[in-house]
Amino acid sequence: MLGLTKPAVTFACLSLLTAAAHAEDFRLQNGLHVVLAPDPNVNNVALVVSYETGSGSDPAQYRGLAHLVEHLTFRGSRHLLDGQGTDMIEATGGGSNAYTYPDRTMYVAVLPRAALPLGLWIERERMAFALDGIDQAALELERKIVRNEVHQRAGLHWLLGMQRQRSLYGLPHPYASEDAAYFDDVSAISLPDVQWFFQSSHRPDNATLVLVGAFAADEARPLIERYFAPVRNPELQRASLHPPAPKQCGVHRVELGHYFLQGRMLSVTWTLLPPSSAPEHMTLRALQQLLDGRISEQLVRGSFEASSVSVRLDHRKTHSLLHLEVMLHDRTDFARVEARVTKVASELAARALSEAELRSLRGELVTQAVLAREDPLEQAMAIAVGFDSIHDREHASALDAPSLQRAAAQLTGHRLVVSARPSQAVSHGTDILAEDNPCR
Amino acid sequence: MPLSARLVLVFVGLLTACGSRPPLPAPEHPLVRTLEAPELAKPPPLTAADPEHIEVASESAKLPNGLTLLVATQKHLPYVALSFATRGAGRFDGVCSPELLRLTARAVVEGGTIWTDGSVVEPLRVHGRGVDFEVAADHTHFDLSVLRESLPAGLTVLARTVQKPSFSGGLDPVRVHELDALKSSSDGVDSQLVKLGAAGSYGDDFAAQLVPSKLDAVREASDAAIRRCYEESIAPETSALIAVGDITLAELRELATPHFMSWPGTGRSLGAPAAAPEPTSNGLQVHWLVAGDSAQSRVVLLQPAPTQHQPDDEVPFALLSEIAVGATRSRSNNTLRHDRGVTYGLQPELIHGRSVGLLLVKVSFEINATADAIRSLLQTLEELQNKPVSETELKDAKRRFLYRVAFRVGSHEGLAKYLGELFSQGKDVSWLGQLERSLAAIQPADLQRVAKRYLRPGDTDLGVYGDWAMRNQLAFLGRVTTYRAALE
Numbered sequence: 001m002l003g004l005t006k007p008a009v010t011f012a013c014l015s016l017l018t019a020a021a022h023a024e025d026f027r028l029q030n031g032l033h034v035v036l037a038p039d040p041n042v043n044n045v046a047l048v049v050s051y052e053t054g055s056g057s058d059p060a061q062y063r064g065l066a067h068l069v070e071h072l073t074f075r076g077s078r079h080l081l082d083g084q085g086t087d088m089i090e091a092t093g094g095g096s097n098a099y100t101y102p103d104r105t106m107y108v109a110v111l112p113r114a115a116l117p118l119g120l121w122i123e124r125e126r127m128a129f130a131l132d133g134i135d136q137a138a139l140e141l142e143r144k145i146v147r148n149e150v151h152q153r154a155g156l157h158w159l160l161g162m163q164r165q166r167s168l169y170g171l172p173h174p175y176a177s178e179d180a181a182y183f184d185d186v187s188a189i190s191l192p193d194v195q196w197f198f199q200s201s202h203r204p205d206n207a208t209l210v211l212v213g214a215f216a217a218d219e220a221r222p223l224i225e226r227y228f229a230p231v232r233n234p235e236l237q238r239a240s241l242h243p244p245a246p247k248q249c250g251v252h253r254v255e256l257g258h259y260f261l262q263g264r265m266l267s268v269t270w271t272l273l274p275p276s277s278a279p280e281h282m283t284l285r286a287l288q289q290l291l292d293g294r295i296s297e298q299l300v301r302g303s304f305e306a307s308s309v310s311v312r313l314d315h316r317k318t319h320s321l322l323h324l325e326v327m328l329h330d331r332t333d334f335a336r337v338e339a340r341v342t343k344v345a346s347e348l349a350a351r352a353l354s355e356a357e358l359r360s361l362r363g364e365l366v367t368q369a370v371l372a373r374e375d376p377l378e379q380a381m382a383i384a385v386g387f388d389s390i391h392d393r394e395h396a397s398a399l400d401a402p403s404l405q406r407a408a409a410q411l412t413g414h415r416l417v418v419s420a421r422p423s424q425a426v427s428h429g430t431d432i433l434a435e436d437n438p439c440r
Numbered sequence: 441m442p443l444s445a446r447l448v449l450v451f452v453g454l455l456t457a458c459g460s461r462p463p464l465p466a467p468e469h470p471l472v473r474t475l476e477a478p479e480l481a482k483p484p485p486l487t488a489a490d491p492e493h494i495e496v497a498s499e500s501a502k503l504p505n506g507l508t509l510l511v512a513t514q515k516h517l518p519y520v521a522l523s524f525a526t527r528g529a530g531r532f533d534g535v536c537s538p539e540l541l542r543l544t545a546r547a548v549v550e551g552g553t554i555w556t557d558g559s560v561v562e563p564l565r566v567h568g569r570g571v572d573f574e575v576a577a578d579h580t581h582f583d584l585s586v587l588r589e590s591l592p593a594g595l596t597v598l599a600r601t602v603q604k605p606s607f608s609g610g611l612d613p614v615r616v617h618e619l620d621a622l623k624s625s626s627d628g629v630d631s632q633l634v635k636l637g638a639a640g641s642y643g644d645d646f647a648a649q650l651v652p653s654k655l656d657a658v659r660e661a662s663d664a665a666i667r668r669c670y671e672e673s674i675a676p677e678t679s680a681l682i683a684v685g686d687i688t689l690a691e692l693r694e695l696a697t698p699h700f701m702s703w704p705g706t707g708r709s710l711g712a713p714a715a716a717p718e719p720t721s722n723g724l725q726v727h728w729l730v731a732g733d734s735a736q737s738r739v740v741l742l743q744p745a746p747t748q749h750q751p752d753d754e755v756p757f758a759l760l761s762e763i764a765v766g767a768t769r770s771r772s773n774n775t776l777r778h779d780r781g782v783t784y785g786l787q788p789e790l791i792h793g794r795s796v797g798l799l800l801v802k803v804s805f806e807i808n809a810t811a812d813a814i815r816s817l818l819q820t821l822e823e824l825q826n827k828p829v830s831e832t833e834l835k836d837a838k839r840r841f842l843y844r845v846a847f848r849v850g851s852h853e854g855l856a857k858y859l860g861e862l863f864s865q866g867k868d869v870s871w872l873g874q875l876e877r878s879l880a881a882i883q884p885a886d887l888q889r890v891a892k893r894y895l896r897p898g899d900t901d902l903g904v905y906g907d908w909a910m911r912n913q914l915a916f917l918g919r920v921t922t923y924r925a926a927l928e
Contacts, residue, residue, distance in 0.1 A: 041516040043850050061461035078472070079481050083778055087769050088483060091836045093843025095768075112843065117484040128474035144781030144806070151735040152784050152804045188461070195467035227480065232473040236465070293568070301563070304613060307620035329620075364568030367587055370519050374851035 023390055024217060028229050031205025035383050036220055037212045037390055039376060044094075045213040046376035047109045047119045049127070050384035052208075053201035053239045056102040056174040056316075063177045064146060064186035065197050067100040071142040072194060073107075073202070074098070076133030077125040085122040092118065102175050103241065103317050105201070106384060110377050113214045117223055124227040127207065131198055139191055146186055156258060157325075160265065160420055163430045167254045167437075168269060168321075168416050174243040175316070199234040206238050210384045213376035245319035246271050248414035249439035257423025258430045264328045266337050269416040272320040272407070278388040282395035283403045286361055287348070288313050288322060290404075291411075294344045295324065305332040305340075315385065322411070334419045348408035352401040365396035494846050494876070496855065498869045499689040505705040506677030509696060510859055510869075511689040514852060518588040520685035521852035522595065523581050524602050525860030528710045529673040530578035531649060532796045536669035538575070538649055539657035543618045544669040545573045545580050551614045551666075552606040560606045564597045566590050571601045577793035578748065579864035580673065585853055588686045592695060598681075599699035602674065607667045618658050626653035629729070629925075630802055633740035633903025636727035636923065640901030641719040641742055650798075675706045680863045684856040713795035716747045721899045724818075724918030729905040729925050737810040737906035738802070741817065744894045745790060745797035748865050754792060755878055756886040757799075757894060759837045761788055763829055763887070764820055765801050767840060771820045782809040786817075792865075797894070807906055811913035814902065821897040828884035838879045845875065 023037040058065045076082040089096045092115040098107045107126065111119045165176040209228070211220055248271065275281040292311040299306035307327045314321040326337055353361065369392035372378055382389035423433065498512040531538040549571050552560040563570050567590060572583045582602050586594030625631065631651045639647035648654070681700070683692050745761075746753035765772045765788045776783045783805050791798040805813045829837075849855040849872065862871060904914065905925070914920050 043846065059462075059464060062464065078476075079483075083769060083774075087836075090767055090769060090840055092486060093839045093846070110847070112486075114486040114488040117487060121480070121483050124480070129472055131471040141778075141781040145777060145784060148736065148782070148804065148806060149784040154735075192467055193464050195471055196464050199467055199471070230474060230477060230480075232475075234468055234473055236468045289568075300617070301613070304616050307617075307624075329616075360568060363587070363590075367519070367567045367569060367585070370517055370587060371585060371851075371853070373517055374853075 028204065028225070030229065030231060030233055031203075031207075032228050032231070033208040034224055034228075035208065035210045036215075036217045037210070037379070037383065038215055038217055038220075039213050039373070039379075041373060042213045042376050043113075044376060045111050045113055045116050045119070045211060045215050046380040047111060047116070047123065048106055048208075048210040048377075048380040048384045049123045050104050050106045050208045050210070050381075051201050051203075052104050052206050053241065054101045054104045056243055057201065057239050057241045058174070058177075058185075060172060061181070062185055062189060062193060063182045064150075065189055065193060066105060066201070068139075068142060068146050068186060068189060069194055069197050069201070070098050070100045070105050070107075071146055072134045072138055073126050073130040073198075075138040075142065076130075078129035078132040080122070080125050080133065082133065082138070085125065088118060088122065089115070094119070096122075104385070106381060108377060108381065116211075116215055116220065120220075120223050120227050123209070124231060127202055127204065127228070128231045130202065131195055134191070134194060134198075136191055139189075139194060143186055143189070147183060150182065156263070156265075156420075159258065159430045160256065160267065160418070163254075163256055163432075164267060164269060164323075164416065164418055167252065167418065167435070168246045168271075169243075170247070174241060196236070197239075199236055200239040203233045203238065204228065204231050205233050208384050210380045212380040212383065242317055245316075246416075247439050249437070250414055252414075252416045252438060253434075253436045254416070254418045254432060255434040256418060256420040256430050257433045258420055259423065263422070264330075264332075264334075265418075265420045266326045266328060266334055266341075267418045267420070268324045268338070268341055269418075270322045270411050271414065272322055272410050274315060274318065274320045275387075278391060279395050279398060279403070281387050282365070282392065282399060283407050284313055284320065284322070286365060286396075286399055286404055287407045287411075289364060290348060290361065290408075291322070291324065291344065294348075295326070295341060298340055298344065299326060299337060305329060305337055338417060338419075345408065345411035349405060349412045352405045358399065358401050362396055362399050365399065366393055369393040369396050494842070494849060494872045496849060496869055496872050498859070500869075501689060501693060503676070503697065503700055505701065505703055506675075507700055507703070508680035508863065509689065509692050510680050510682045510863065511687060511692050512684045512855055512859065512869075513686075513688050514684060514855075515686050517852065518686055519585060519852060520588060520591050520594070520683055520687050521583070521585045521856040522598050523583045523682040523856040523860050524598060524679060525579050525581040525682060525863050526674050526679040527579045527864035527866075528678050528794075529575070529580040530793060530864075531575050531652065532577055532793045534714065535673045537654070537657055538652035539622065539654050540661050540665065540669050541580070541673065542575045542622070542652065543615065543658050543661055544666050544673065545575050545582075546618050546621075547607060547611055547614045547666050548605045548670065548674075549573050549582065549601060550617065551611050552608075553600050554604040554606050555600065560608075564601060566594045566597055571598060576861075576864075577791050577796060579860065581857065581860045583853070583856065591687065595695045595699065599696065602679075603700070603703050605670060607663055607670070609663065611663055611666065615658055615661070619655060622652065622655060622658060626651055629738050629905050630740060632729055632925075633727070633738060633802075633905055634742070634800065635903075636729065637740050637742045637901045637903040640725050640727055641721045642717045643720070646717050649796075675708050676700065676703050677705055677708055678710055680860065682856050682859045682863070684852040684859070713747075713749070716744075716749070716795050716797060719744055719896060719899070721896065721901045723899060725901045726914050726917055726920045727901060727903050728910070728914055728920050728922045729903065730922050731905055731907045731925050734807065734905070734907045736804045737807050737904060737910060738804050739810065739814060739905075740903040741801040741803075741814075741900065743799040743801075743821070743896065743900065745792065745799045746890070746894065747797040748792060748794050750797070753890045753893065755841070755875075756882050757797075757890045758790060759834065759841060759882065760824060760829075760887045760891055761790060761799050762837045762840060763833050764824055765799075765817075767837070771823075772817055775816055775820070776803075776805075776813050780809070780813075782806045782813050799894075807909050808913070810904070810906060810910055811917050814904075814917060818897040818900075821891070821895045824891040825888065825895060825897075828888045831884065834882070834884055834887065838882070842875065842879060845872070
């Protein structure tokens with residue numbers, strides 16, 4: 001019996017995906033959400049299994065648990081030896097990896113078409129039988145590896161990012177934690193903790209499986225049914241996470257000192273309404289692009305006040321964040337750069353783009369969308385988050401000035417402004433030198 | 441209850457509150473609820489033969505001035521990746537200093553272009569995209585991807601950019617940007633360790649080429665020096681205009697000829713490369729960059745590798761490094777990460793230049809495990825010299841190698857860059873088509889041969905970063921020279 005139910009699109013942004021002749025989504029009876037987007041233009045298949053649980057679901061004082069569980073699922077299963085899944089994928093010439101994000105944990109693989117059944121089988125093993133492969137010895141090893149990974153990544157941007165989360169959300173909050181507590185927490189996680197967390201998170205009713213690339217839907221559907229329909233959900237409650245958006249109180253300023261690396265950075269974070277449709281998502285991407293282009297033009301190419309500018313969009317369950325980071329030259333004044341940033345944001349909100357500006361922006365985004373079609377993994381990961389990357393080109397072509405202006409209006413109000421400078425006095429990574437938080 | 445007893449209870453309560461955390465719910469049992477299905481207990485076989493053949497159909501032609509046109513027609517997506525590659529203009533080629541060469545390439549892209557009406561324009565963009573550049577080990581390339589409908593504009597922009605840089609005044613912004621880039625690429629711990637290891641093994645001049653870091657060379661380069669470097673490094677005879685995507689050779693020729701035909705040939709040909717430098721390390725020499733308080737050590741290992749003048753060794757050596765330090769489940773990753781947990785993983789990099797071949801391995805270790813981990817890493821290399829790899833290891837490494845190449849050439853942009861690399865190495869595109877046969881011919885003995893020929897695990901200079909806690913363990917590895925970290 002087929003375990004399919006009628007299509008149930010849970011992400012609004014996928015609405016257009018179902019209309020596409022070559023894309024479909026459905027849900028198995030055990031709750032597993034499946035999206036199939038065959039694309040004959042590429043040579044590989046991207047497979048993503050995304051569990052709607054990430055580091056934001058770490059219980060208080062159990063920081064690192066989601067990340068540790070992600071690592072441990074590579075340690076074998078009932079029918080796989082330690083590391084054998086990775087070996088098998090690599091032996092086909094494919095590659096696999098996993099990422100623990102605040103809202104989700106993603107297992108990803110890029111496979112030659114011939115290895116699609118194998119890739120699906122390995123993900124079934126992970127979902128159904130990984131707990132058979134996780135023992136105390138594996139836990140102790142992976143604790144060390146996770147600690148090594150975090151140490152290796154703990155550069156300036158990582159530390160500032162952690163501090164920014166603390167300033168943005170306040171403590172305690174699922175998206176923010178104390179640096180020092182992290183390693184203590186990881187050290188104290190026990191095997192039953194891992195088992196409980198796995199059962200509440202790595203389960204069909206908490207997962208989306210996405211395939212993009214060189215396969216036929218008729219070939220993939222029965223395979224998915226065969227491998228995943230028999231996977232049972234545990235009886236204990238499924239993990240759920242709906243963390244509150246940051247509190248908004250005007251301009252929240254933080255001055256940070258950091259003890260390593262030379263350089264000063266200004267970062268501005270705006271909290272935005274999350275996109276509820278694919279066109280809205282494209283509008284935010286257009287805003288990101290515009291902001292990046294205009295501020296780079298002024299600060300990097302125009303006045304040489306900065307060496308680099310980057311703008312990043314970060315979608316969370318209940319809100320989106322737009323992060324701007326500017327690396328300043330030695331003598332550049334923080335306040336002056338902030339004033340320029342504010343002015344650019346205000347101009348975007350005050351004046352709609354001209355037809356020529358809009359045409360140029362559309363061209364830029366359409367070009368990006370066409371180029372992205374060659375990366376099935378990027379598309380599969382975007383779909384797993386709930387964005388219709390398959391139709392980016394159409395959405396970019398349909399971009400309109402009033403929507404963009406409305407989105408830009410969100411940049412004129414509340415924001416978090418962090419200025420970071422080197423300081424010999426700082427003892428551990430980053431310290432707050434001064435703070436003005438209107439919420440307090 | 442007496443006061444003393446109450447105080448004891450409060451004290452115990454406080455201890456409990458401070459020393460423990462609320463327990464999580466217990467897992468349910470049985471841990472796994474999914475029923476065993478014997479028919480699903482074994483992994484499914486691959487549904488078809490492995491991808492063993494990379495087919496890239498390409499055509500080429502030469503313009504009268506010597507410029508090569510190279511086209512791979514692929515019509516499935518409406519865009520064209522353009523790349524202009526110049527061989528012999530790499531950072532090890534010695535045409536100009538590596539700092540000046542990068543500054544020159546940046547000035548070509550960012551320093552203003554003389555437009556058709558004689559005015560100087562910058563930045564040149566097509567749909568918001570500008571020309572990118574990279575100075576690689578053996579060539580420099582300038583890239584621009586455009587939608588098919590914008591191809592004429594894209595070609596005009598790329599052609600004017602590479603042929604008509606203004607170089608006349610106003611280059612200070614370019615110097616500022618290049619100084620930023622140079623600082624950020626040379627300031628980090630890895631760069632300092634690479635430099636220390638390279639200086640120890642090959643001498644200071646080579647280290648300076650490997651890690652360009654002379655800020656004064658950028659600050660003080662005159663406009664005339666930049667122009668001279670441009671004229672000495674970029675010429676039609678040593679360059680190729682590459683197009684991948686929705687375009688044919690006839691179209692490229694028609695579009696490119698008006699732009700490039702007036703570019704005079706120089707009659708220049710590529711000179712013979714300098715001889716590959718010989719490492720002079722004797723025994724194990726540790727260059728220790730002492731850090732204040734570090735949670736991990738950082739280690740950089742340099743090993744000689746084939747140059748482009750040892751073409752028969754190129755692929756066997758690549759397979760060897762894959763097995764030793766490359767794949768997620770390489771020998772060293774298995775030992776150091778998966779079995780012992782002392783690292784998050786190794787990051788290898790192969791440099792395959794005209795006169796320089798290097799295998800660089802960068803890795804972070806737990807402080808206390810550093811010396812043992814280094815020994816293990818060097819031992820892995822020794823074993824590859826002493827014993828052939830297994831047939832299975834070799835087969836898997838071949839497949840991964842082939843797949844990685846297939847993956848790289850699977851996009852228009854990736855293929856355009858790859859064709860630029862092949863052009864720079866003097867290889868024909870048919871090299872890709874013959875890769876399967878070349879790989880099939882490689883035996884375990886070939887890997888052992890190249891391991892013996894190139895690797896020198898017993899005589900090497902290592903760069904190590906970490907705090908004083910490492911002092912004793914490093915002393916047991918070999919001679920140790922200490923350096924104070926300029927920045928942390």
